[in-house]
Amino acid sequence: MEGLKSQIRTFVENWCNEEKEHDAAETTWREKLQSWLSKEAEFFGEGEEGASGEVDVPWRESEEMWVERERQFKEQVEELRTSAKTKLEEESEELPDFAELQRQFEEWKSHLALRKTLRLQQESWYRGRESILTAHNLKPKLDWFQRENGQLSKTVRELQSKVAEQKREHKKLKDFEKISETTHAERQKLEEKQRKLSDENTALKRENDTLRRKYFEQERNFGVRQKQEQMGWLQQKKELENALQKMDEDKRSSEKIEKECVKKMRL
Secondary structure: OHHHHHHHHHHHHHHHHHHHHHHHHHHHHHHHHHHHHHHHHHHHHHHHEOOOOOEOOOOHHHHHHHHHHHHHHHHHHHHHHHHHHHHHHOOOOOOOOHHHHHHHHHHHHHHHHHHHHHHHHHHHHHHHHHHHHHHHHHHHHHHHHHHHHHHHHHHHHHHHHHHHHHHHHHHHHHHHHHHHHHHHHHHHHHHHHHHHHHHHHHHHHHHHHHHHHHHHHHHHHHOOOOHHHHHHHHHHHHHHHHHHHHHHHHHHHHHHHHHHHHHHHHO
Protein backbone atom coordinates (compact mmCIF):
# COMPACT_ATOMS: atom_id res chain seq x y z
CA MET A 1 0.00 0.00 0.00
CA GLU A 2 2.85 2.36 0.82
CA GLY A 3 4.37 1.65 -2.57
CA LEU A 4 1.14 2.68 -4.31
CA LYS A 5 0.90 5.87 -2.25
CA SER A 6 4.45 6.75 -3.21
CA GLN A 7 3.69 6.08 -6.85
CA ILE A 8 0.57 8.32 -6.73
CA ARG A 9 2.46 11.08 -4.90
CA THR A 10 5.26 11.04 -7.50
CA PHE A 11 2.72 11.02 -10.32
CA VAL A 12 0.91 14.10 -8.94
CA GLU A 13 4.18 16.00 -8.35
CA ASN A 14 5.39 15.31 -11.88
CA TRP A 15 2.05 16.46 -13.25
CA CYS A 16 2.25 19.71 -11.28
CA ASN A 17 5.77 20.32 -12.53
CA GLU A 18 4.74 19.73 -16.14
CA GLU A 19 1.84 22.13 -15.68
CA LYS A 20 4.18 24.82 -14.31
CA GLU A 21 6.39 24.42 -17.36
CA HIS A 22 3.34 24.65 -19.60
CA ASP A 23 2.13 27.80 -17.83
CA ALA A 24 5.53 29.46 -18.19
CA ALA A 25 5.66 28.62 -21.89
CA GLU A 26 2.07 29.83 -22.28
CA THR A 27 2.95 33.17 -20.67
CA THR A 28 5.90 33.65 -23.03
CA TRP A 29 3.73 32.70 -25.99
CA ARG A 30 0.97 35.13 -25.03
CA GLU A 31 3.49 37.98 -24.71
CA LYS A 32 4.81 37.18 -28.18
CA LEU A 33 1.26 36.95 -29.54
CA GLN A 34 0.38 40.32 -28.05
CA SER A 35 3.50 41.84 -29.61
CA TRP A 36 2.39 40.52 -32.99
CA LEU A 37 -1.07 41.99 -32.57
CA SER A 38 0.42 45.35 -31.60
CA LYS A 39 2.54 45.41 -34.76
CA GLU A 40 -0.50 44.41 -36.78
CA ALA A 41 -2.62 47.22 -35.33
CA GLU A 42 0.19 49.76 -35.73
CA PHE A 43 0.75 48.93 -39.39
CA PHE A 44 -2.75 48.31 -40.68
CA GLY A 45 -4.47 50.86 -38.46
CA GLU A 46 -8.17 50.87 -37.72
CA GLY A 47 -9.04 49.47 -41.16
CA GLU A 48 -8.69 45.90 -39.90
CA GLU A 49 -9.89 46.40 -36.33
CA GLY A 50 -13.20 45.06 -35.18
CA ALA A 51 -15.89 46.77 -33.11
CA SER A 52 -14.02 45.92 -29.91
CA GLY A 53 -10.94 47.84 -31.12
CA GLU A 54 -8.93 44.66 -31.53
CA VAL A 55 -7.31 43.44 -34.70
CA ASP A 56 -9.55 40.99 -36.50
CA VAL A 57 -7.69 37.70 -36.95
CA PRO A 58 -9.05 34.38 -38.25
CA TRP A 59 -8.00 32.38 -35.17
CA ARG A 60 -9.44 34.71 -32.50
CA GLU A 61 -12.53 32.59 -31.85
CA SER A 62 -10.46 29.40 -31.57
CA GLU A 63 -8.08 31.18 -29.18
CA GLU A 64 -10.94 32.38 -26.95
CA MET A 65 -12.49 28.91 -26.89
CA TRP A 66 -9.16 27.35 -25.92
CA VAL A 67 -8.60 29.90 -23.13
CA GLU A 68 -12.03 29.17 -21.68
CA ARG A 69 -11.44 25.44 -21.91
CA GLU A 70 -8.04 25.89 -20.25
CA ARG A 71 -9.69 27.72 -17.35
CA GLN A 72 -12.33 25.02 -16.86
CA PHE A 73 -9.77 22.25 -17.20
CA LYS A 74 -7.52 23.82 -14.60
CA GLU A 75 -10.38 24.02 -12.11
CA GLN A 76 -11.33 20.41 -12.75
CA VAL A 77 -7.80 19.06 -12.58
CA GLU A 78 -6.83 21.17 -9.59
CA GLU A 79 -9.80 19.87 -7.64
CA LEU A 80 -8.88 16.27 -8.45
CA ARG A 81 -5.21 16.74 -7.56
CA THR A 82 -5.98 18.65 -4.36
CA SER A 83 -8.26 15.82 -3.23
CA ALA A 84 -5.53 13.29 -3.97
CA LYS A 85 -2.92 15.29 -2.06
CA THR A 86 -5.22 15.65 0.94
CA LYS A 87 -5.86 11.92 1.17
CA LEU A 88 -2.14 11.21 0.91
CA GLU A 89 -1.18 13.80 3.55
CA GLU A 90 -3.87 12.79 6.07
CA GLU A 91 -2.79 9.15 5.86
CA SER A 92 -6.37 8.26 4.98
CA GLU A 93 -7.16 4.62 4.47
CA GLU A 94 -9.03 5.62 1.31
CA LEU A 95 -6.53 6.00 -1.51
CA PRO A 96 -6.99 8.48 -4.39
CA ASP A 97 -8.47 7.08 -7.58
CA PHE A 98 -5.19 6.52 -9.43
CA ALA A 99 -6.96 5.38 -12.61
CA GLU A 100 -9.02 8.59 -12.69
CA LEU A 101 -5.87 10.66 -12.17
CA GLN A 102 -4.19 8.92 -15.09
CA ARG A 103 -7.25 9.38 -17.28
CA GLN A 104 -7.44 13.09 -16.48
CA PHE A 105 -3.69 13.42 -17.13
CA GLU A 106 -4.07 11.90 -20.59
CA GLU A 107 -7.01 14.19 -21.27
CA TRP A 108 -4.85 17.14 -20.16
CA LYS A 109 -2.15 15.98 -22.59
CA SER A 110 -4.73 15.93 -25.40
CA HIS A 111 -5.72 19.44 -24.37
CA LEU A 112 -2.07 20.57 -24.74
CA ALA A 113 -1.93 18.95 -28.18
CA LEU A 114 -4.85 21.16 -29.24
CA ARG A 115 -2.89 24.16 -28.04
CA LYS A 116 0.06 23.09 -30.19
CA THR A 117 -2.20 22.86 -33.27
CA LEU A 118 -3.65 26.31 -32.59
CA ARG A 119 -0.17 27.75 -32.05
CA LEU A 120 0.96 26.41 -35.46
CA GLN A 121 -2.09 28.08 -37.02
CA GLN A 122 -1.19 31.38 -35.36
CA GLU A 123 2.46 31.17 -36.42
CA SER A 124 1.42 30.44 -40.01
CA TRP A 125 -0.91 33.44 -39.96
CA TYR A 126 1.83 35.73 -38.64
CA ARG A 127 4.41 34.58 -41.17
CA GLY A 128 2.01 35.58 -43.95
CA ARG A 129 1.30 38.94 -42.31
CA GLU A 130 4.99 39.49 -41.66
CA SER A 131 5.75 39.08 -45.38
CA ILE A 132 3.27 41.90 -46.05
CA LEU A 133 4.97 44.08 -43.43
CA THR A 134 8.39 43.26 -44.91
CA ALA A 135 7.21 44.09 -48.42
CA HIS A 136 5.82 47.39 -47.16
CA ASN A 137 9.08 48.26 -45.39
CA LEU A 138 11.12 47.29 -48.45
CA LYS A 139 9.01 49.37 -50.86
CA PRO A 140 11.15 52.54 -50.46
CA LYS A 141 14.27 50.46 -51.14
CA LEU A 142 12.56 48.87 -54.13
CA ASP A 143 11.69 52.33 -55.49
CA TRP A 144 15.30 53.40 -54.97
CA PHE A 145 16.60 50.30 -56.75
CA GLN A 146 14.23 50.95 -59.65
CA ARG A 147 15.50 54.53 -59.96
CA GLU A 148 19.10 53.31 -59.76
CA ASN A 149 18.34 50.63 -62.33
CA GLY A 150 16.95 53.28 -64.68
CA GLN A 151 20.09 55.37 -64.25
CA LEU A 152 22.28 52.31 -64.74
CA SER A 153 20.37 51.40 -67.90
CA LYS A 154 21.02 54.91 -69.22
CA THR A 155 24.71 54.62 -68.34
CA VAL A 156 24.87 51.21 -70.04
CA ARG A 157 23.35 52.66 -73.21
CA GLU A 158 25.88 55.49 -73.19
CA LEU A 159 28.73 53.01 -72.70
CA GLN A 160 27.41 50.83 -75.52
CA SER A 161 27.36 53.91 -77.77
CA LYS A 162 30.97 54.70 -76.82
CA VAL A 163 32.00 51.10 -77.45
CA ALA A 164 30.39 51.21 -80.91
CA GLU A 165 32.29 54.44 -81.64
CA GLN A 166 35.54 52.86 -80.46
CA LYS A 167 34.89 49.87 -82.70
CA ARG A 168 34.46 52.21 -85.68
CA GLU A 169 37.69 54.00 -84.80
CA HIS A 170 39.42 50.65 -84.39
CA LYS A 171 38.25 49.61 -87.88
CA LYS A 172 39.66 52.85 -89.29
CA LEU A 173 42.98 52.14 -87.60
CA LYS A 174 42.97 48.59 -89.01
CA ASP A 175 42.32 49.97 -92.51
CA PHE A 176 45.12 52.50 -92.05
CA GLU A 177 47.45 49.73 -90.87
CA LYS A 178 46.68 47.75 -94.02
CA ILE A 179 47.48 50.81 -96.16
CA SER A 180 50.67 51.34 -94.14
CA GLU A 181 51.65 47.71 -94.66
CA THR A 182 51.13 48.09 -98.42
CA THR A 183 53.16 51.32 -98.48
CA HIS A 184 55.87 49.66 -96.43
CA ALA A 185 56.04 46.76 -98.90
CA GLU A 186 56.31 49.17 -101.81
CA ARG A 187 58.99 51.11 -99.98
CA GLN A 188 60.95 47.91 -99.41
CA LYS A 189 60.75 47.17 -103.15
CA LEU A 190 62.03 50.66 -103.96
CA GLU A 191 64.84 50.28 -101.45
CA GLU A 192 65.78 46.95 -103.00
CA LYS A 193 65.77 48.55 -106.45
CA GLN A 194 67.92 51.39 -105.12
CA ARG A 195 70.40 48.91 -103.69
CA LYS A 196 70.63 47.10 -107.04
CA LEU A 197 71.15 50.39 -108.89
CA SER A 198 73.77 51.42 -106.37
CA ASP A 199 75.57 48.10 -106.87
CA GLU A 200 75.44 48.52 -110.64
CA ASN A 201 76.75 52.08 -110.34
CA THR A 202 79.60 50.89 -108.14
CA ALA A 203 80.45 48.20 -110.69
CA LEU A 204 80.45 50.79 -113.48
CA LYS A 205 82.76 53.02 -111.45
CA ARG A 206 85.16 50.14 -110.90
CA GLU A 207 85.12 49.29 -114.58
CA ASN A 208 85.66 52.94 -115.48
CA ASP A 209 88.59 53.21 -113.10
CA THR A 210 90.07 50.02 -114.57
CA LEU A 211 89.84 51.36 -118.11
CA ARG A 212 91.34 54.66 -117.06
CA ARG A 213 94.25 52.90 -115.41
CA LYS A 214 94.81 50.79 -118.51
CA TYR A 215 94.70 53.85 -120.68
CA PHE A 216 97.19 55.83 -118.67
CA GLU A 217 99.37 52.75 -118.24
CA GLN A 218 99.45 52.20 -122.00
CA GLU A 219 100.15 55.88 -122.54
CA ARG A 220 103.11 55.74 -120.15
CA ASN A 221 104.48 52.49 -121.56
CA PHE A 222 104.39 53.35 -125.25
CA GLY A 223 105.44 57.02 -125.06
CA VAL A 224 106.18 58.84 -128.26
CA ARG A 225 106.48 56.44 -131.23
CA GLN A 226 106.31 56.57 -134.85
CA LYS A 227 103.67 58.73 -136.41
CA GLN A 228 101.83 55.78 -137.83
CA GLU A 229 101.88 54.06 -134.51
CA GLN A 230 101.01 57.35 -132.84
CA MET A 231 98.05 57.79 -135.13
CA GLY A 232 97.01 54.26 -134.30
CA TRP A 233 97.26 55.02 -130.65
CA LEU A 234 95.40 58.27 -131.10
CA GLN A 235 92.65 56.37 -132.80
CA GLN A 236 92.62 53.89 -129.96
CA LYS A 237 92.69 56.77 -127.50
CA LYS A 238 89.72 58.34 -129.20
CA GLU A 239 87.82 55.10 -129.00
CA LEU A 240 88.71 54.79 -125.36
CA GLU A 241 87.57 58.35 -124.73
CA ASN A 242 84.31 57.60 -126.49
CA ALA A 243 83.91 54.50 -124.33
CA LEU A 244 84.67 56.56 -121.23
CA GLN A 245 82.16 59.19 -122.30
CA LYS A 246 79.56 56.47 -122.80
CA MET A 247 80.31 55.11 -119.34
CA ASP A 248 79.97 58.61 -117.82
CA GLU A 249 76.60 58.98 -119.50
CA ASP A 250 75.52 55.61 -118.13
CA LYS A 251 76.73 56.68 -114.72
CA ARG A 252 74.75 59.94 -114.80
CA SER A 253 71.68 58.06 -115.96
CA SER A 254 72.08 55.59 -113.09
CA GLU A 255 72.50 58.40 -110.56
CA LYS A 256 69.39 60.11 -111.90
CA ILE A 257 67.33 56.92 -111.48
CA GLU A 258 68.73 56.50 -107.97
CA LYS A 259 67.72 60.06 -107.05
CA GLU A 260 64.19 59.42 -108.36
CA CYS A 261 63.92 56.29 -106.15
CA VAL A 262 65.04 58.25 -103.10
CA LYS A 263 62.51 60.95 -103.90
CA LYS A 264 59.70 58.40 -104.19
CA MET A 265 60.65 56.79 -100.86
CA ARG A 266 60.56 60.14 -99.11
CA LEU A 267 57.03 60.65 -100.38
